[in-house]
Amino acid sequence: MSLKEICQPIKKDLEIYEKEFKLLLKSNVFLVDKVTQYIVANKGKRLRPILVILTSRMHNTNGAALDQRNLKAAAIMEMLHTATLVHDDVVDSSSQRRGMPSVSSIWKSKAAVLMGDLLFSKALLAMLSLKSMRAYEIISVTAERMAQGELLGLERRKDYWMEEEVYFRLIADKTASLLAAACQLGAVSSSDDEKDIAAMREFGENLGIAFQIRDDLLDILGKEKKTGKPIGNDIRDNKVTLPLIFALKQARKQDARRIIRLIKRGAGKAEIKEIISFVEIHGGIKYAMERANEHIELAFKSLERYPDTPYKESLQKLVSFITVRES
Amino acid sequence: MSLKEICQPIKKDLEIYEKEFKLLLKSNVFLVDKVTQYIVANKGKRLRPILVILTSRMHNTNGAALDQRNLKAAAIMEMLHTATLVHDDVVDSSSQRRGMPSVSSIWKSKAAVLMGDLLFSKALLAMLSLKSMRAYEIISVTAERMAQGELLGLERRKDYWMEEEVYFRLIADKTASLLAAACQLGAVSSSDDEKDIAAMREFGENLGIAFQIRDDLLDILGKEKKTGKPIGNDIRDNKVTLPLIFALKQARKQDARRIIRLIKRGAGKAEIKEIISFVEIHGGIKYAMERANEHIELAFKSLERYPDTPYKESLQKLVSFITVRES
Numbered sequence: 001m002s003l004k005e006i007c008q009p010i011k012k013d014l015e016i017y018e019k020e021f022k023l024l025l026k027s028n029v030f031l032v033d034k035v036t037q038y039i040v041a042n043k044g045k046r047l048r049p050i051l052v053i054l055t056s057r058m059h060n061t062n063g064a065a066l067d068q069r070n071l072k073a074a075a076i077m078e079m080l081h082t083a084t085l086v087h088d089d090v091v092d093s094s095s096q097r098r099g100m101p102s103v104s105s106i107w108k109s110k111a112a113v114l115m116g117d118l119l120f121s122k123a124l125l126a127m128l129s130l131k132s133m134r135a136y137e138i139i140s141v142t143a144e145r146m147a148q149g150e151l152l153g154l155e156r157r158k159d160y161w162m163e164e165e166v167y168f169r170l171i172a173d174k175t176a177s178l179l180a181a182a183c184q185l186g187a188v189s190s191s192d193d194e195k196d197i198a199a200m201r202e203f204g205e206n207l208g209i210a211f212q213i214r215d216d217l218l219d220i221l222g223k224e225k226k227t228g229k230p231i232g233n234d235i236r237d238n239k240v241t242l243p244l245i246f247a248l249k250q251a252r253k254q255d256a257r258r259i260i261r262l263i264k265r266g267a268g269k270a271e272i273k274e275i276i277s278f279v280e281i282h283g284g285i286k287y288a289m290e291r292a293n294e295h296i297e298l299a300f301k302s303l304e305r306y307p308d309t310p311y312k313e314s315l316q317k318l319v320s321f322i323t324v325r326e327s
Numbered sequence: 328m329s330l331k332e333i334c335q336p337i338k339k340d341l342e343i344y345e346k347e348f349k350l351l352l353k354s355n356v357f358l359v360d361k362v363t364q365y366i367v368a369n370k371g372k373r374l375r376p377i378l379v380i381l382t383s384r385m386h387n388t389n390g391a392a393l394d395q396r397n398l399k400a401a402a403i404m405e406m407l408h409t410a411t412l413v414h415d416d417v418v419d420s421s422s423q424r425r426g427m428p429s430v431s432s433i434w435k436s437k438a439a440v441l442m443g444d445l446l447f448s449k450a451l452l453a454m455l456s457l458k459s460m461r462a463y464e465i466i467s468v469t470a471e472r473m474a475q476g477e478l479l480g481l482e483r484r485k486d487y488w489m490e491e492e493v494y495f496r497l498i499a500d501k502t503a504s505l506l507a508a509a510c511q512l513g514a515v516s517s518s519d520d521e522k523d524i525a526a527m528r529e530f531g532e533n534l535g536i537a538f539q540i541r542d543d544l545l546d547i548l549g550k551e552k553k554t555g556k557p558i559g560n561d562i563r564d565n566k567v568t569l570p571l572i573f574a575l576k577q578a579r580k581q582d583a584r585r586i587i588r589l590i591k592r593g594a595g596k597a598e599i600k601e602i603i604s605f606v607e608i609h610g611g612i613k614y615a616m617e618r619a620n621e622h623i624e625l626a627f628k629s630l631e632r633y634p635d636t637p638y639k640e641s642l643q644k645l646v647s648f649i650t651v652r653e654s
Contacts, residue, residue, distance in 0.1 A: 029475055031482040032478055090436070090440050113440055114474055115474075115478070116444075117414060117443075117473075117474040117477075120474075121467060121470035121473075122471055124451075124466070124471075128464055133460070136455065137455055139451070140452040144445065144448040144451075146444075147442075147445035147448050151356050151442070152358075154437060155358040
């Protein structure tokens with residue numbers, strides 16, 4: 001099933017959202033407009049706005065038309081997401097080039113820092129129109145978690161003996177928090193029942209964790225042609241993920257140490273192949289899949305309290321779509 | 328008169344503020360604590376918190392004790408300021424090294440981007456306790472202006488024929504906006520009269536513009552020993568400021584072009600001396616001083632509506648202190 005089919009019940013909403021998003025990006029600085037045009041042209045899957053709209057619709061039990069607030073909330077979430085992507089680029093690109101970036105990438109990183117700040121502040125500004133302190137609370141907590149998670153990730157890069165618990169905290173803060181915020185904003189804009197907001201937090205959080213585990217698995221399993229990214233990127237980048245953590249703990253100490261040496265030395269194509277086969281042999285892939293499935297189940301459970309509607313159904317399909325996708 | 332003397336009436340407040348600020352910075356990520364310890368140890372003049380407290384006290388006409396909200400607002404302003412400084416470091420350091428930063432400075436810039444984001448989000452989180460939508464509005468507008476101003480600055484670097492109007496927009500957004508926000512937050516926490524908030528916006532804005540013009544002048548006039556910075560840093564860095572803009576417009580085209588060539592080529596000590604003398608001869612220094620004085624007058628005018636109190640007096644002294652300082 002395609003994302004387009006899943007979003008059929010909110011097709012109209014998404015069109016209005018799209019206009020709202022472009023409007024929010026407007027600026028009177030030339031450099032800003034150039035970058036935002038690029039952002040609009042390269043739009044992603046719009047996962048976060050879709051979550052806001054679907055969860056909002058699901059809570060909107062009397063079937064009233066969605067007011068502009070919900071679509072604004074959707075646009076705000078996409079802006080926040082874009083802001084973090086822009087800052088991530090600064091963080092990641094410098095490491096991939098092993099500390100020797102080109103002049104042009106530095107220029108880009110200067111603009112990227114400021115562009116990320118601008119997008120973030122524009123999202124805040126747009127939030128005023130939601131007139132909801134609860135929404136500000138959700139966003140503030142989320143922004144702190146995301147930054148904290150990124151910093152923890154930076155601190156724990158190359159920490160091959162990382163505890164699983166740290167890995168889970170890291171992906172929950174870095175990735176799941178924003179999906180949870182999207183679902184919570186959806187609830188907030190249609191309901192003032194704190195139980196709804198809590199259920200949506202649970203839903204988004206578990207969805208996000210499963211999503212990130214799958215994403216980390218794709219780096220090992222993914223077919224290069226489908227994902228567009230070379231396999232083993234995380235390994236090359238010294239990013240420690242669940243399948244590797246598990247395999248290193250399962251293997252004999254001396255084998256694990258050998259693998260770590262391979263990674264540290266800067267693994268080439270052959271070594272990447274060897275490392276991936278090491279992860280597989282020691283059950284890292286199977287284990288990560290099981291853990292992802294646990295969180296998928298929890299996500300489904302959070303939806304049980306809601307009556308069956310096309311929106312709930314779309315959310316269920318969305319869970320399957322983004323956690324078993326191959327690209 | 329020293330800053331300490333000026334702050335005598337709010338000595339006690341500043342002590343409580345200091346504790347509040349340290350509390351806000353707390354985190355459970357090791358890397359974060361290391362950086363924040365450094366921030367606390369290298370605290371600056373605390374200009375923004377001082378402005379919040381003084382303006383809040385000035386509006387607090389019934390003389391009631393300041394509640395924690397105002398001191399929290401002061402801590403929030405310092406956090407926002409610190410966040411922008413941390414991001415500025417990324418932006419500036421890469422240019423000073425002419426596009427070839429060392430590996431260590433790149434590592435720092437990665438952490439700096441995330442640290443700035445974290446500080447900003449912590450400030451937002453702290454704002455919840457102010458329970459004021461108006462405060463969120465002020466901060467959101469200010470954050471957007473600052474990012475926009477920085478981007479405009481990046482776009483206009485090396486634009487030696489920049490219009491004065493653009494320069495003023497640039498420094499208003501980059502620098503004055505945050506001082507204005509500090510004064511507005513002070514008003515908001517003691518008064519709900521929009522006229523007070525508007526007066527404080529005017530006050531802070533004009534103070535900030537005068538402050539930045541003086542800062543730009545210091546780069547030309549400053550005695551190296553006092554400021555700790557070498558003279559002509561802005562020139563070396565291709566940052567175009569008011570004295571230079573004015574001088575280039577006043578000079579004969581061919582002389583101006585010669586000076587621009589000198590700057591572009593990368594001016595050494597002798598050339599810096601020549602450029603500064605060019606600025607002086609063509610009245611750039613005198614002109615910038617006059618413009619700064621206009622804004623100082625406007626700042627004083629915004630205080631006229633308030634009754635005479637020790638806090639108003641301190642604010643007046645503060646205006647003089649930060650606009651005529653030599654370091």
